[in-house]
Amino acid sequence: MLRATPACETRTSSVTTDEQLMTALYTEHHDVLLSFVRRYVRSPEQAEDVVQETLLRAWRSITKIEPRHVSIRSYLFTIARNVLTDSWRAEQRRPEPLYDNEALAAVPSADDVEAALQGHVIATALERLSSEHREVIQALYFEGLTTAESASRLTIPEGTVKSRAYYAVRNLRAAFEEMGVLR
Structure with a gap:
């Protein structure tokens, strides 16, 4: 069975402050814990985060264990396993998106699709008009000209x-009724 050095095993030895205890835990167990955790996580950064959380949890609860009955290293491996389990559970609640943000930005929104569809329907309906009627609709509704301005531009009387x-x-x-847009 692996056992840690006596410096970490007893709080009454040369390690007397919490800061020294944390330093001793880190120095003696960091590399072994990191090696263990890297087998189960994707990135080195995530492995380092798990090790840091492990050491932090151990430091918070070190007064609760009886060093004569428990190996510190075994205790740290148990905490690391629990942190990994917590991490995996958190990932299950927040699955990674299957899309790329740039690709998502390129996909037209529902409003864009609706506007394009409306534009197509209007263009199709306008094609059914005579050229004279289409010119008047263009001037009045799409260009926003008044009746007088439209008459002047089209060189026809206002009444026409x-x-x-x-x-x-x-x-x-x-x-629009034929196309099923209006009832």
């Missing part, structure tokens, strides 16, 4: 702009 807008909207409504 209003009439074409009325019939264009009516034809768009019929196109």
Whole structure:
């Protein structure tokens, strides 16, 4: 059975302060614990974290053990095993994402998809209009021109702009109903 050196075994020996005790635990057991833990974790950083947590837990509870009956090294291995178990359980609760954040940013959001779909539906409905009606809808609704501005730009009377807008909207409504967008 592995036994630690007497310096760690008894609190009444030369190790008299908590700081000295922690230093002795670290010095005598760190490398062995790290070697043990590296077999069970993926990264060296994670292994170091487990060893640090092990030593911290041991330091917090060192007064609870009777050194004559328990090997410090065995006690540390037990704590390390418990820390590993806690770590594995925590990973199970928080599984690693299966996606890359950059790739996720490139995926269009639901709003982007909805906007693209609406744009396609509107473009399809506009294609069903005559070119005169399409020009009026473009000027009034997409460019935001007034009736007078649209008439001036299209070189037609304002009354014609209003009439074409009325019939264009009516034809768009019929196109949307045919496409199943409106009822």
